[in-house]
């Protein structure tokens with residue numbers, strides 16, 4: 001797409017972006033032009049999403065509720081709800097086309113090559129089955145172990161993820177565990193087949209803050225020890241800062257900013273990313289009110305034409321010049337190196353150092 005002439009000379013033109021993975025190095029996960037529709041909706045809820053993850057890399061996917069983060073993860077695993085369908089693009093994992101996989105290969109992918117943990121660990125565990133047996137089942141499927149060998153391995157895994165008295169705990173049912181302990185069980189299950197990629201969808205949202213920190217530390221330890229890649233889906237920018245090397249910001253079914261975590265959090269270029277950071281820091285405006293992003297609806301289904309963020313954008317609202325540009329949707333523009341943002345005003349926008357990056 002061509003930038004409207006009115007944008008002005010401070011704008012750098014869109015350039016061909018280099019792929020994230022080094023030339024010749026195949027990314028572990030490559031999502032290209034992914035498009036997902038719900039029912040007969042006219043607008044895709046994920047619209048042309050590109051995302052790559054290298055081996056051993058932690059990439060955070062952030063954005064408001066409804067922006068399409070979970071459906072992106074479910075698309076990778078071909079586990080979309082019945083009302084949703086992939087209508088375009090491709091997903092490759094370790095060079096294999098996930099869309100062309102037969103059921104056996106898909107089963108080996110889910111819980112085998114890719115481990116998964118979700119927001120509500122207690123809801124994900126079968127209440128009628130002992131937790132040890134649930135993790136052992138994964139080992140029997142993906143590693144072909146006998147029941148005895150699998151249970152022995154579960155004890156070792158439980159110990160590794162910090163579950164005290166693992167021989168006793170494996171005989172517990174889900175309702176006998178705290179939320180944090182249930183998440184440790186889910187992590188043990190996700191790690192049981194030594195996956196190359198862990199998808200962690202809001203892994204700490206349902207936990208209290210002290211337990212959150214323990215679970216984050218555990219995830220960080222395990223991924224370093226195993227050289228495992230992680231796709232971390234979260235609303236929490238503190239979690240992004242603590243764990244991820246690269247961050248992709250999603251708005252209304254599209255990536256609006258992507259780059260090294262330190263760079264994106266310290267010098268965000270898209271007005272949406274800046275607003276998210278201000279909200280997460282509980283900053284106040286000049287009247288003393290806590291800052292929030294005006295308007296609502298980060299879902300692609302609620303969006304009109306042009307830049308999807310325009311109706312809520314403070315830059316478009318205060319500058320006639322910017323407003324005129326934003327009636328056309330920009331492509332991702334290169335800011336510097338691997339940092340890119342989908343905004344016509346990307347290079348006009350001043351940097352805003354805000355968050356300390358601890359990874």
Ligand SMILES: Nc1ncnc2c1ncn2[C@@H]1O[C@H](COP(=O)(O)OP(=O)(O)OP(=O)(O)O)[C@@H](O)[C@H]1O
Pocket residue numbers: 038045063064065066067068069070071072081083299300301
């Ligand atoms: N099973 C479903 N049926 C109908 N619409 C759905 C379904 N799942 C997701 N959607 C819609 O798809 C869009 C993207 O949803 P998704 O769950 O991926 O968002 P998200 O960014 O993960 O949000 P959250 O952080 O709240 O989980 C939203 O508009 C949502 O309402």
